[in-house]
Amino acid sequence: MRPLPLPAALAVVVLGGVASAAQGVVNAELGERTGDPVLGAVVDNLGGCLIVLAGLAVVPAMRAGLAGLRRALLAVLVAGGRRRVPARVAVDREREPDGRLVG
Structure with a gap:
């Protein structure tokens, strides 16, 4: 975007x-x-x-953000708040080919 x-x-x-x-x-x-x-x-x-x-x-970007939030909340609920949520689960954003975050 x-x-x-x-x-x-x-x-x-x-x-x-x-x-x-x-x-x-x-x-x-x-x-x-x-x-x-x-x-x-x-x-x-x-x-x-x-x-x-x-x-x-x-807006497709809003739907994608909602999906990422849903995954992050699920990871927190599964972890039960006892451990940290992996960054790759908590932040689900697209990346450019060189690794930079999009948006």
């Missing part, structure tokens, strides 16, 4: 910052309108989960 060009990466960072700042306001407003702040937070976080699921459906 190629890295984003600098202007696109900066736009994503700025958009993420604005969205993060707006989330508190949205939670407060939703909680005020429903009369239950917990319900407002649940609805807001459910929306975030749906966005992540949409990303998993569309």
Whole structure:
């Protein structure tokens, strides 16, 4: 996967910052309108989960990362926390022919 060009990466960072700042306001407003702040937070976080699921459906790199996380968690569960998880299991990333990590 190629890295984003600098202007696109900066736009994503700025958009993420604005969205993060707006989330508190949205939670407060939703909680005020429903009369239950917990319900407002649940609805807001459910929306975030749906966005992540949409990303998993569309972006192959996200699916590959999820598969690597699943393998690492399985290795930790099998080890029972008694020993270290081998690095090759915990970090499952593609490598260039010269050995450098991709992404």
